[in-house]
Amino acid sequence: MTHMKSIVLTALIALLPAMAQAKGDLTRKPTELPKLVLGTQESGYGMSQTEYQLETGKAYSLEIESSGLKEYALKAPEFFASVYLRKVEVADVEIKAVSLVELEFEQAGEMELYFVPVKPGKFKFFAEGLEHKGMHGVFNVR
Numbered sequence: 001m002t003h004m005k006s007i008v009l010t011a012l013i014a015l016l017p018a019m020a021q022a023k024g025d026l027t028r029k030p031t032e033l034p035k036l037v038l039g040t041q042e043s044g045y046g047m048s049q050t051e052y053q054l055e056t057g058k059a060y061s062l063e064i065e066s067s068g069l070k071e072y073a074l075k076a077p078e079f080f081a082s083v084y085l086r087k088v089e090v091a092d093v094e095i096k097a098v099s100l101v102e103l104e105f106e107q108a109g110e111m112e113l114y115f116v117p118v119k120p121g122k123f124k125f126f127a128e129g130l131e132h133k134g135m136h137g138v139f140n141v142r
Helices: 002-020
Strands: 036-038 051-054 060-066 072-075 083-090 093-095 103-105 109-117 121-127 136-141
Touching: none
Parallel strands: 036 060, 051 136
Antiparallel strands: 060 109, 072 103, 072 121, 083 093, 083 109, 121 136
16 A cells, blocks of 8 residues: 555656646736826826836736826836846837836837846836936835
């Protein structure tokens, strides 16, 4: 009987890796985050979101929209360095890049980022030069 238990236990251990594998490419099934709108007030300042909760290894899409009331240079250097960037979509164009430095809006428009966080932490994002006007936030990645 002990020999039979050993065989069953060995078979279960051998099957565990196959049972734990993901079904398909998880980067192609992103969770849609709340849209980030830059320039939510009449003055052209303000952001619709100032905090995002994310998990490592999970795919996300984030739509970013500029009101066009000001020029906005959105930066998140530590965050951009800690994600796998799948693509950026602008209008009918897909941009495939290894990393981002800045997302600059010179007028009204929108774009969508597709990414997977790979490093936990708290990562700041901000509209360069407009932080004192409340245009900053944080990505909390666990």
